[in-house]
Structures are given as C-alpha cells and as structure tokens.
Amino acid sequence: MTHLFQFNYCNPTRLLFGPEAMSTLGALIPAGARILLMYGSGSIRHNGAYDDVMTAMAGHAVVEFSGVEPNPSLETLDRAVALVRQERLDFILAVGGGSVVDGAKYVACAAGYAGDGWDIVSGRQPVSEALPVGAVITLAATGSESNGGAVVTSLARQQKKAFFSEAIRPRFAILNPHYLASLPDRQIANGLVDAFVHACEQYLTYPVDALVQDGYAEAVMRALRLLAERYDERRSPGWLQNLMWAANQALCGILGVGVPQDWATHRIAVELTALYGIDHGRTLSILQPSLLRETIEAKRAKLEQLGRRVFDLVDPAAEEVIAAIEAMYRRLGMPLCLTDAAVGDADAAGTVLAALHAHGLDAFGGHANIDAAMTARMIRRICLPA
Ligand code: NZQ
Ligand code: ZN
Numbered sequence: 001m002t003h004l005f006q007f008n009y010c011n012p013t014r015l016l017f018g019p020e021a022m023s024t025l026g027a028l029i030p031a032g033a034r035i036l037l038m039y040g041s042g043s044i045r046h047n048g049a050y051d052d053v054m055t056a057m058a059g060h061a062v063v064e065f066s067g068v069e070p071n072p073s074l075e076t077l078d079r080a081v082a083l084v085r086q087e088r089l090d091f092i093l094a095v096g097g098g099s100v101v102d103g104a105k106y107v108a109c110a111a112g113y114a115g116d117g118w119d120i121v122s123g124r125q126p127v128s129e130a131l132p133v134g135a136v137i138t139l140a141a142t143g144s145e146s147n148g149g150a151v152v153t154s155l156a157r158q159q160k161k162a163f164f165s166e167a168i169r170p171r172f173a174i175l176n177p178h179y180l181a182s183l184p185d186r187q188i189a190n191g192l193v194d195a196f197v198h199a200c201e202q203y204l205t206y207p208v209d210a211l212v213q214d215g216y217a218e219a220v221m222r223a224l225r226l227l228a229e230r231y232d233e234r235r236s237p238g239w240l241q242n243l244m245w246a247a248n249q250a251l252c253g254i255l256g257v258g259v260p261q262d263w264a265t266h267r268i269a270v271e272l273t274a275l276y277g278i279d280h281g282r283t284l285s286i287l288q289p290s291l292l293r294e295t296i297e298a299k300r301a302k303l304e305q306l307g308r309r310v311f312d313l314v315d316p317a318a319e320e321v322i323a324a325i326e327a328m329y330r331r332l333g334m335p336l337c338l339t340d341a342a343v344g345d346a347d348a349a350g351t352v353l354a355a356l357h358a359h360g361l362d363a364f365g366g367h368a369n370i371d372a373a374m375t376a377r378m379i380r381r382i383c384l385p386a
Contacts, residue, residue, distance in 0.1 A: 199250045
C-alpha cells in the first residue's frame with residue numbers, strides 16, 4: 001500500500017549565512033526591544049562573536065547572562081528566567097552552541113509561566129507562546145538554531161529531556177563559519193556525528209518511496225561522510241562552512257517531513273549524558289551501532305540503500321553498512337563503547353537500564369518494535385569493549 005505523506009511544515013527562521021551575516025543583526029531585532037544576551041562559559045569572547053554582537057547591538061538595551069553550561073540545567077536557566085522578569089526583558093539572543101540556544105528557548109517559555117519550569121520540559125505544560133529568540137550559532141551540531149526543540153537537564157531529578165514547540169523556533173539564526181575556528185577538535189567531531197545521526201533518525205526506518213526526503217537526507221549524510229574522509233582539512237573555511245550548513249539542514253525539520261522516523265538512539269542518549277556527563281555527540285557514536293545491530297532486520301532495506309548511496313558500497317549487506325558507519329566514527333576519534341568514554345561504573349548496564357526504566361523508556365516500539373529485551377541487549381553491548 002502506498003505510504004501517503006501527511007505533514008504541516010513551516011520553518012519561519014530567517015537564516016543569515018556567511019562572514020557578512022552579523023552586519024544585519026541590529027536590524028533584525030525590533031527597535032526598543034530589551035534584550036537578554038545569553039552565552040556559555042566564555043568561548044564567544046575568543047572567536048569574535050561577543051565583540052561582533054556588542055557592536056551590532058549598540059543602541060539596544062542589553063542585559064547579559066553568562067554561564068549556561070553544556071547540557072544546560074534547569075537550575076541555571078531559572079536564574080535567567082528571574083532576570084528576564086526583574087529587568088522586564090522581551091527578546092532573547094543566544095550566542096553559542098546548542099546548549100545556549102536550547103537554554104534560551106526554555107527561558108523564552110518559562111518567563112511567562114508561573115509554575116515549576118519542569119512542567120514545560122516534561123510536557124505537562126504545553127507551550128503555545130514564548131518570547132522571541134534569535135540565535136548566533138558558534139558550534140555546528142544540533143540544528144537548534146532553526147528548529148522547535150530544546151533539551152534541558154534537571155540536576156535535582158538527574159534527568160535530561162527534550163521538549164518541542166513551534167513557538168520556540170528562533171526568529172533568525174546567524175551562521176558564520178568563522179566562529180567555528182576556535183572549536184576544539186573534540187567538538188568538531190561531536191558535531192559531525194550528531195548531524196549524521198539526526199539525518200539517520202529521520203531516514204533509517206523502512207522504504208516508503210519518499211524520493212525527495214530520501215534524496216535530501218542522502219545528500220546531507222553524503223556531505224558529512226565526505227567531511228569525515230577529509231577530516232584533516234577541518235581547519236579550512238571551506239570544510240567548516242560545509243559542516244555548518246549540513247548540521248543546520250540535518251535538523252531543521254525538512255528531511256523528515258511525512259516519513260516514518262525512529263529517534264530511539266536519541267531517546268537513550270540523554271540517559272548516558274544525565275548519568276555520566278558524556279558529550280551528546282559521543283553518546284550517539286556509542287549507542288547507534290549497537291541499536292542498528294539490534295534492529296537490523298527492520299532496517300535492512302534502508303541500511304543497504306544508505307550503504308549504496310551514501311558510502312558508495314557496491315551491493316552491501318546491512319552488516320557492512322553498520323561497520324562503515326562505525327569506521328567513520330572511529331576515524332573521527334569518537335568512542336564506540338562506554339569504556340572508550342572512560343565510564344568506570346562496574347555495573348553500567350544495571351545503572352543505565354534502571355534509569356531508562358525510571359523514565360518509562362524500557363521499550364520504544366516504533367517500526368522496529370523495540371521491546372525491553374532488545375533495549376537490555378543494546379545496553380549490555382555498549383558496556384563491552386568495541
Ligand atoms: O560554554 P561555551 O563557552 O559556550 O563553550 C562551549 C561548550 O563548552 C563550547 N563551544 C561552543 N562554541 C565554541 C565552543 N568552544 C570554542 N569555540 C566555539 N566556537 O563547546 C562546548 C559544548 O557546547 P554545547 O552548546 O553544549 O554543544 P552542542 O552544540 O553540541 O549542544 C549540545 C546540546 O544540545 C542538545 C544536546 O542534548 C546538548 O544538550 N541537543 C539539542 C537539539 C535541538 N535543540 O534540536 C538536538 C540534539 O540532538 C541535541 O540533543
Ligand atoms: Zn543530537
């Protein structure tokens with residue numbers, strides 16, 4: 001039976017790409033706006049982004065909030081919420097990686113909500129209104145600069161969770177690849193893998209004859225595979241601008257319209273970060289090959305298509321395609337098991353499975369029918385040396 005596409009897609013984020021993009025920032029923010037400028041631990045002071053923003057913001061009222069940590073916490077972000085209320089701010093400008101942008105999205109929602117902010121993250125309080133957010137992205141990975149998702153961690157609950165709302169898609173995003181120049185190699189590799197897995201989660205299910213969606217996803221994954229092969233060029237402006245655009249396109253929402261998706265890798269990934277503080281991209285390189293091995297029959301046809309069209313393999317078996325993905329991660333220096341990520345927990349499988357159980361994530365269902373036994377096998381596999 002023909003799979004019929006059914007979707008409602010609107011991406012209102014204006015993208016300004018390139019070295020000149022910042023020159024338009026002043027005009028993008030409404031005159032008279034009172035701005036909260038959010039950033040992390042200070043990398044924006046070393047790559048020029050902070051100075052460029054301050055120059056462009058001359059004439060605007062700007063209050064700064066720094067210290068948004070990687071995997072931003074509710075506890076930190078609620079201090080920014082209090083600042084927004086106290087200073088009567090009405091526009092949030094995020095300058096940094098996905099963590100800062102996600103943090104800004106949360107603050108934009110929580111500022112107008114009197115209850116516990118975790119209600120927003122947990123989905124108990126659906127979000128239909130938020131303060132406007134703008135993003136200046138300095139790390140190419142999440143696509144957060146033009147999507148409607150945000151991921152927040154509650155330190156008190158030891159839980160990391162994503163929430164979604166159309167109201168939090170940024171009004172604009174400035175993508176200047178020059179700001180990526182100060183990234184350490186580790187974050188470049190993390191970003192490449194994160195973007196690759198985002199495309200996979202929207203593609204690696206079963207064939208539905210989605211000619212456009214498959215073609216877009218394959219173009220993005222192919223670009224990322226080529227960047228991995230040319231990893232020694234990663235400091236060149238050309239390499240960096242391709243990463244920045246690929247990462248944006250991988251999770252702006254367009255790849256997955258109307259097609260089956262499977263986000264199980266990401267849904268488990270948040271637990272590894274919450275428990276062990278592993279970088280998001282690294283949780284994915286650890287989990288995804290194990291998940292693909294567990295679900296190989298349900299995903300066989302798409303895995304083999306990916307092998308042919310993205311990795312240029314001739315008539316590959318799905319097993320070889322998983323090996324090719326793993327080899328790409330290895331080439332980037334990414335961990336493939338928990339011990340590679342220096343997790344010393346002697347009963348890591350027990351710990352991770354207990355966290356998944358506590359959060360109602362023993363089974364994921366979906367097209368691959370992931371049940372509790374499959375989840376347990378996946379987790380045990382990542383505890384063995386790769
Ligand atoms: O603290 P700062 O100074 O910002 O330093 C950051 C941080 O230490 C640093 N950094 C950023 N840009 C830099 C730089 N260092 C030098 N030069 C630069 N140009 O890099 C470190 C990591 O930054 P972070 O923002 O945490 O990284 P990323 O962009 O990978 O974001 C990860 C977060 O996004 C979430 C993840 O779960 C994680 O919490 N995700 C968000 C998604 C979304 N909103 O759609 C989807 C993703 O799947 C992901 O879950
Ligand atoms: Zn991700």
